[in-house]
Amino acid sequence: MIHNDVLRSVRYMLDISDKKVIEIIKLGGLEVSLADLVGYLKKDEEEGFVFCPDEVMAHFLDGLVIFKRGKDESRPPQPIEVPVTNNIILKKLRVAFELKEDDLHAILKAAEFPVSKPELSALFRKFGHTNYRPCGDQLLRNFLKGLTLRVRG
Numbered sequence: 001m002i003h004n005d006v007l008r009s010v011r012y013m014l015d016i017s018d019k020k021v022i023e024i025i026k027l028g029g030l031e032v033s034l035a036d037l038v039g040y041l042k043k044d045e046e047e048g049f050v051f052c053p054d055e056v057m058a059h060f061l062d063g064l065v066i067f068k069r070g071k072d073e074s075r076p077p078q079p080i081e082v083p084v085t086n087n088i089i090l091k092k093l094r095v096a097f098e099l100k101e102d103d104l105h106a107i108l109k110a111a112e113f114p115v116s117k118p119e120l121s122a123l124f125r126k127f128g129h130t131n132y133r134p135c136g137d138q139l140l141r142n143f144l145k146g147l148t149l150r151v152r153g
Helices: 003-014 018-027 032-040 055-068 088-094 100-109 117-123 137-152
Strands: none
Touching: 003 018, 003 055, 003 137, 018 032, 018 055, 055 088, 055 137, 088 137, 100 117, 100 137
16 A cells, blocks of 8 residues: 555544644654645545655654654654665554554444455564465555544444
8 A cells, every 4th residue: 555545544544734734753753844735635536646765654653653643752862764664664554553453353344345364464573484474455555444433433
């Protein structure tokens, strides 16, 4: 899934303004201009569309965790993870929204995309682990849809 779709989905889910998105990215440690953000939020067929780079998405996800949960002063800042895969997006959203395994199953079930417990746990394994499974675009899209239903009601 392209990062622009994730950015638009989370922005809609939280019902936040462009300026708030810029603040969230800044919380993650990166300055982004309003003009750049507007390009990222456009649909791919619109004029002025700009692909959202991995670096911006990584800082947005880290900023989202801080925005939703607060900054943990006891831990040193973590280095950003690039390239940003669907698995990393899923992990960061899980942390930001403080979701447990049962919450994840409920979210995917609400999006009419049920996943078994072993399949779901494989998505959160470290890359290279024997049971690691890459997260597909369809699963991430349905997860975002179900999370939006949960957050927006």
